[in-house]
Amino acid sequence: MADKTFLSPSLVAVGLRDPDGRPLPRWAAGSHVNLVLAEGLVRPYSLCGRTEDRGRWLVLVRRHGASRGGSDHVHDRLRAGDRIGYLGVLPGLTLAGAGRYTFVAGGAGVAPLIPLARLADAARRPWSLALFGHDARQVADWRELADLRHAVTVAREREDIASVLHDVRDGCAVYTCGPEPFVAAIDRVLADRPGVRLFRESFEPPAGAGGDSPAVDLVLARSKLSFSVPAGTSLNEGLRAMGVEVPVSCGAGFCGACAVRVLRGVPDHRDGLLDTGQRAANNVILTCVSRSRTPELVLDL
Numbered sequence: 001m002a003d004k005t006f007l008s009p010s011l012v013a014v015g016l017r018d019p020d021g022r023p024l025p026r027w028a029a030g031s032h033v034n035l036v037l038a039e040g041l042v043r044p045y046s047l048c049g050r051t052e053d054r055g056r057w058l059v060l061v062r063r064h065g066a067s068r069g070g071s072d073h074v075h076d077r078l079r080a081g082d083r084i085g086y087l088g089v090l091p092g093l094t095l096a097g098a099g100r101y102t103f104v105a106g107g108a109g110v111a112p113l114i115p116l117a118r119l120a121d122a123a124r125r126p127w128s129l130a131l132f133g134h135d136a137r138q139v140a141d142w143r144e145l146a147d148l149r150h151a152v153t154v155a156r157e158r159e160d161i162a163s164v165l166h167d168v169r170d171g172c173a174v175y176t177c178g179p180e181p182f183v184a185a186i187d188r189v190l191a192d193r194p195g196v197r198l199f200r201e202s203f204e205p206p207a208g209a210g211g212d213s214p215a216v217d218l219v220l221a222r223s224k225l226s227f228s229v230p231a232g233t234s235l236n237e238g239l240r241a242m243g244v245e246v247p248v249s250c251g252a253g254f255c256g257a258c259a260v261r262v263l264r265g266v267p268d269h270r271d272g273l274l275d276t277g278q279r280a281a282n283n284v285i286l287t288c289v290s291r292s293r294t295p296e297l298v299l300d301l
């Protein structure tokens, strides 16, 4: 780890460099990286620095009240010079073509939106970034955002979501990332604007995910395997039980590591990552949390 900057008592920015000065792997705006913080402690984070900077990665880490060890480790124990590994960079949100972009961030959800906003800015498209959360002001004042500040606003109250989105019209793209209730609120505000594309990412699966999970029959087209995944068992666990390994990182439907192509059947999307277009297309499923609306799913495995 190269540097650590507290933006607020609960939000820290961590800069990462290769210890031998070698260039870091390329990444695209919206990507995640799985960081190996310590032995057995792997967590996905959105990269929020500059895509052209091969010398330094930057991530934001919010301390969670219910930390499973990752955020506490970063906040309390990680020091400049400590070694951190990574397991690879995964694609996340990508910038779709649109006439205008509105980025709406809930707390640390600003991380993947920063490089996407830079892309929109470089393309000379009209865009704005609204920051929500108790430390939104500190994020807005962060020097890493200095080049974007002209289009960044701070909104303090959740009730402002509707006003932030009031002028979003057909042909616009809205990108949001944050806690699931925040992202769901944006979803609701835009529900009656079919001409607006919503791209969403949340820190946890939507409400209802992991709840009712009936049995589903899986057919693996390439492996020529078919079997039933019992109720209460994730598709990923069912696959593993049959000796089919699908990578898992967050295990909660927000990083995309476990995505599999769907060839037939209709997924019951319970993740917080796929955008409205991807959900409607029904040709990919995040196997760690999602289920099936049809008795059978045929997967490209």
Ligand code: FES
Residues within 6 Å of the ligand: 247, 248, 249, 250, 251, 252, 253, 254, 255, 256, 257, 258, 259, 271, 286, 287, 288, 289
């Ligand atoms: S493992 Fe992260 S979305 Fe499934």
